[in-house]
Amino acid sequence: MSTHGFTLTSLERIVAQRAASGDDGSYTAKLVARGTLYAARKLGEEAVELVVAAIAEDEAALTGEAADLLYHLLVVLRLRDVPLSAVLAELERRTAQTGLQEKASRVPDAG
Numbered sequence: 001m002s003t004h005g006f007t008l009t010s011l012e013r014i015v016a017q018r019a020a021s022g023d024d025g026s027y028t029a030k031l032v033a034r035g036t037l038y039a040a041r042k043l044g045e046e047a048v049e050l051v052v053a054a055i056a057e058d059e060a061a062l063t064g065e066a067a068d069l070l071y072h073l074l075v076v077l078r079l080r081d082v083p084l085s086a087v088l089a090e091l092e093r094r095t096a097q098t099g100l101q102e103k104a105s106r107v108p109d110a111g
């Protein structure tokens with residue numbers, strides 16, 4: 001496996017550039033032009049496809065669907081002006097406690 005230092009931050013940069021390009025040949029630009037509702041719906045579809053691949057125990061499909069999901073997540077974050085660094089900072093903050101401790105610290109749902 002070779003990633004040559006490619007990270008989600010690298011992809012975030014590409015997504016930002018393509019989103020701003022208005023290029024007819026860019027899927028990212030097309031997605032962004034259709035707005036958050038459409039892009040978020042695509043993200044949901046990709047999540048469902050990932051769940052199907054996970055249940056099917058098909059590692060190749062799961063890898064592809066995970067890539068689709070992460071790409072679409074970055075597009076939605078871009079549309080809502082949430083930098084990946086904010087998500088990573090939140091994940092880093094959570095490393096201070098276990099998942100169950102974090103769950104217990106959440107404000108309970110009203111009603």
Ligand SMILES: N=c1c2ncn([C@@H]3O[C@H](COP(=O)(O)OP(=O)(O)OP(=O)(O)O)[C@@H](O)[C@H]3O)c2ncn1[C@@H]1O[C@H](COP(=O)(O)O)[C@@H](O)[C@H]1O
Nearest residue numbers: 011014015018019025026027028029042045067068071072
């Ligand atoms: N990582 C991705 C990536 N992953 C998935 N996809 C696209 O996401 C789409 C999802 O497929 P679907 O079948 O669900 O959707 P679709 O039927 O093609 O689209 P709709 O007509 O339903 O909207 C496909 O068109 C994929 O090509 C991606 N498109 C772009 N990237 C990255 O973004 C970069 C810039 O891409 P452009 O913006 O197209 O230049 C690329 O070089 C890649 O690095």
